[in-house]
Amino acid sequence: MTAPRWFEALADCQRRGIAHACAQIVTSAGSTPREPGSQLVVTANDAFDTLGGGRFEQQVIDTARAALARGEAGCRLESFSLGARSGQCCGGHVEVLITLYPAPGMRVALFGAGHVARALEPLLGGLGWRVDWFDTRAPETLGTIDTAATTCCHFGVTAEAQLNRLAPGCHCLVMTHDHALDEQLLAALIARGTRPRWG
Numbered sequence: 001m002t003a004p005r006w007f008e009a010l011a012d013c014q015r016r017g018i019a020h021a022c023a024q025i026v027t028s029a030g031s032t033p034r035e036p037g038s039q040l041v042v043t044a045n046d047a048f049d050t051l052g053g054g055r056f057e058q059q060v061i062d063t064a065r066a067a068l069a070r071g072e073a074g075c076r077l078e079s080f081s082l083g084a085r086s087g088q089c090c091g092g093h094v095e096v097l098i099t100l101y102p103a104p105g106m107r108v109a110l111f112g113a114g115h116v117a118r119a120l121e122p123l124l125g126g127l128g129w130r131v132d133w134f135d136t137r138a139p140e141t142l143g144t145i146d147t148a149a150t151t152c153c154h155f156g157v158t159a160e161a162q163l164n165r166l167a168p169g170c171h172c173l174v175m176t177h178d179h180a181l182d183e184q185l186l187a188a189l190i191a192r193g194t195r196p197r198w199g
Contacts, residue, residue: 009041009048016149017128018043019103021064023096025051030092032082033057044068051096056080064098075099104128104150107167111135111185112176113142113155120173125150132170134162136181163188 004012006022013020024039025032033052040057041048042064051057063078076098083091106129110117113135124131125148135142138156147153154165159181166172174185 004048006039006041006049009046013041013043014101014128017104017130019068020101021068022099022101023051023060023064024099025094026077026097027095028092029094030082032092032094042068056082056094060096060098064100067098067100068102071102072100073102104130106130107132107170109134109162109166109170109172111162111172111174111182113137113145114175114177116175117173118145120175121151122148124148130167132165132167134165135176136162137177159184159188163192 010020010022012018021042022039023042025034025036028034028036033054033056034050038051039049040051040060042061044065047057047061051060059080060078067076078096078098080094080096082093104127106127108124108129108131110121110124110131110133113133117133121131121133128150131148131151133147133151133153133155134157135155136157136159139153142155145153154162157165163185172189174182174189176182176185
């Protein structure tokens, strides 16, 4: 199986809400490994496509990863003298536009896998939000459920275990199949200082 091209990786990262950067050569002078327009997508663990390889490309990857680790967003222009800065024999000069896309900051806990929650989950996923989807019922009783790539299902889990799995600072949407369970979850969320929403 061939590795994804930069545009395929870019679309996948944005669909899944993964922090990533897109690096593009915008100008070049002299002898350079690739021409303007060449692009590379960088994540915390992978790089897709190439700007020509070598020390120069590794410097671009390291620069992008350091900025992503700091949570930076937006664009930055980096200049590379391939002989002086990168130690490459081609000796030309390139400018690289690095566009940073941090991971989405919104995280939502969705309690209940009924018809309202099933209609809502794709909308949350479409925004790239991280969704922890909870239901006390066993997965086999819920039938087939397609989820967004940014959704993690916790089905067949007790209410107490669900509350223990909540991510710090997440928003909560309570819409289970059982009013008594809704009340139990809401009371526990209010007691811990969470501001739940319910449907």
